[in-house]
Amino acid sequence: MEIIGLFDDAVVSSGSEYKQVTDLLSLYAKSPRVTVRYIDPDRNPGIINQLDPDNTMNLRSTNFVVKSVVNGVEKKKKLDYYDLFQMEFDQYSFSQYITGSNAEQGFTGAIKYVTSEYTPVIYFTEGHDESDVDFQYRNLKEYLEKNNILVKKINLMTVEQVPEDAELVVVASPRRDFSYSERDVLENYFHNGGKAIFMFDYLENDPSFEELNKLLNKFNLELNYDKVRETDESRHLPQDPYTLVVDVKSSSIVPRAFNTFLTNCRSISILKNEKQYITHTSLISTSDSAVGEMVNKSRGDDLPGPLELAVAVDYKGGEKPSKIIVMGNSTFVNDYAYQVYGDFYFSNINFFMSAISWMVEIKDEIIVPTKSFDVNRFNITQRQVSVMSGVLVVVFPLLIFGTGLMVYLRRRHL
Secondary structure, three states, X not given: OEEEEOOOHHHOOOOOHHHHHHHHHHHHOXXXXXXXXXXXXXXXXXXXXXXXXXXXXXXXXXXXXXXXXXXXXXXXXXXXXXXXXXXXXXXXXXEEEEEEEOHHHHHXXXXXXXXXXXXXXXXXXXXXXXXXXXXXXXXHHHHHHHOOOEEEEEOHHHOOOOXXXXXXXXXXXXXXXXXXXXXXXXXXXXXXXXXXEEEOOOOOOOOOOHHHHHHHHOOOEEXXXXXXXXXOHHHEEOOEEEEEEEEEOOOOOOOOOEEEEEEOOOOEEEOOOOOOOEEEEEEEEOOOOOEEEEOOHHHOOOEXXXXXXXXXXXXXXXXXXXXXXXXXXXXXXXHHHHHHOOHHHXXXXXXXXXXXXXXXXXXXXXXXXXXXXXXXXXXXXXXXXXXXXXXXXXXXXXXXXXHHHHHHHXXXXX
């Protein structure tokens, strides 16, 4: 396995952001299975054409190429500037600046991709005003791809069946119901061992999800038309009973328990008609004092707690076993959560990746948080500024002058 940097590492200065990358790669190079080398395209103009003869990777100077041969087939992955560094946009200067390093997760994920014999495919549905994986879930998509998972989109209205290469289908916060034909496509998919994650949010306009609920009923689940409010003050953020502090339970799906936040949730009901071929696992639930407030009161009374917010189902009633997870929240892994949840976001990503691993049996998923570049600031008051200015402008010069005068007078009397 080889990592090639398209620049001359000898000219990388100690203050350059690339110095941290080359230092990191020196650690990778200690492995006998990894070779790291640097080739300057200006001195070796044929290297880009050699690495990318079809010009499909759009290589340029300062890019990295990670490549390996698996079963006689060469696999390659390009890493560019934006794969290595976390960037933020300054709205005042209209420019971008670096806030952290993604190099470790970038290279480790690329190595996993080029050395894997199989790349599973996850399809995100579209056509029902779902959250777009390319816009609302860019960070999640990045983690999936760095774990050797290919992400695609699918419109179930335009296909007769879910593609055979689909390991998993994700329905991320639809705002309109599926059609009968789409439900039929998914039912056939589940009958033949399909797997899916459904993520719903509270919606103010309260659309009906009759077809989706008919689909969920096959798994003894039902989506509720509520907005979850937590009355236990220890289980929600201060002054915000709709942002819940929840416990993700330890189970065969999630390896360890942890706390996180969920905002504007709806609940899921586990139906009472138990069936031997259906196994439910509660992943997240509220306190006993929570309330599922019906968005449209004509639908019925508010729902008493405890309320289910995430449920996993192992279904053995079809031709092949299938699995689904239904959640009453989709924002916990979107890009907004990445900005506001801090370290909790990476716990949420771990939860999501654990769910995928349970379904697709992916091993050794990689979750490497971005390493932030902390800027240390020395904050002083205006009074302290005045005092320091006086010391530097008046006191120090007088001390120097006085010392010099004393030395002069002593030497004069020698």
